[in-house]
Amino acid sequence: MNAIAYTGCDIHDGNRLHPGAVLVMEDDVCAGIESTVPPGARVVTLDGGTLCPGLVDLQVNGGGGVMFNDAPTVETLRTIAEAHRRMGTTALLPTLITDRRHMSRAAIAAAVEAVGKVPGIIGLHLEGPHLSQARKGAHDASLIRPLDDDDMAMLCTAAAKLPKLMLTVAAETVTPAQIAQLSAAGVIVSLGHSDAGFEACRAAFAAGARCTTHLFNAMSGLGHREPGLVGATLDGAGAAGIIADGIHVHPTAIRAALHAKVAGSMFLVSDAMAPAGTDIDRFTLNGREILRRGGRLTLADGTLAGADLSLPQAIRVMVNEVGISREQAIVMATAAPAGVLRHKGSAGHLTVGARSEVVHLAPDLSTARPLTD
Incomplete structure (x- = not known):
């Protein structure tokens, strides 16, 4: 028996917290979440914290010093994935920010090649270029354009090649018919950067x-006569990503959104950059040029440009500033985003009998590291 029993911490299976339980792993397979150490297992005792599934991030623009937009290649994806793995994220969608069509094609080709070759890369997120000029945020206005027939063909073909393809569009720049066609082709259509x-x-x-991309940011707000995209999202439509760094969205607004949404339909994203x-x-x-100062990433005019955030830090904000339970916050970084993808693998869950990436979340929730590293 090659079983290893991890004790001295709590176990979270992606859906539920098991305080003081024992996680049994055998050759990277979850063999059980038990109340006692099984006979014959080698015991590893940890100093507190929580063992949970590897974190899942659906919006990762860069990491390790590089941006996906700078060079949409397999090697860039490897650098990004390795940087985020060291911070506890073991499954991610690399995200190409609004760019030219040839860059989108290069990003698709790199992601297709990387899936199965680069640990952690499970698909692709194209954030733009079919967005609202009025809500462009840090996206380059000169690169924003309508969704045409060539784009539709490219996206539908990509969806057939990639396990997961997410596309952020503004509701006013695409038609319901285009959204229906993309969805039928397997594209996960998310609304964002929309007025x-x-x-x-x-x-x-x-x-x-x-889905809604980074709820509250770069979109029409919740007005009492015109509820906008925020209102449509909170009214029960779709899932919603949230950047929980205490900067992009006030904790009170996050708390209000959690009261409005069905449990499990909001998930954390890092929106991480280089x-x-x-x-x-x-x-x-x-x-x-984008500057990093005091936990913010901004253009010269002060416009926020992505986030200086990791998912463990987002979990910490959700617990310490928003005030939700550790159990719920971890769901928002594991099972909830995996559910948006309808991922057929084990990402986001510890399932008995399945191969599982496990990370150790620090007692203060500030960091996480893969159990096997």
């Missing part, structure tokens, strides 16, 4: 969009 009103957003969700996992203090995106 659309409530009815347009509701029509987009009805057509097949099933500095993730490094100490660099500046980098470029589409030729524009």
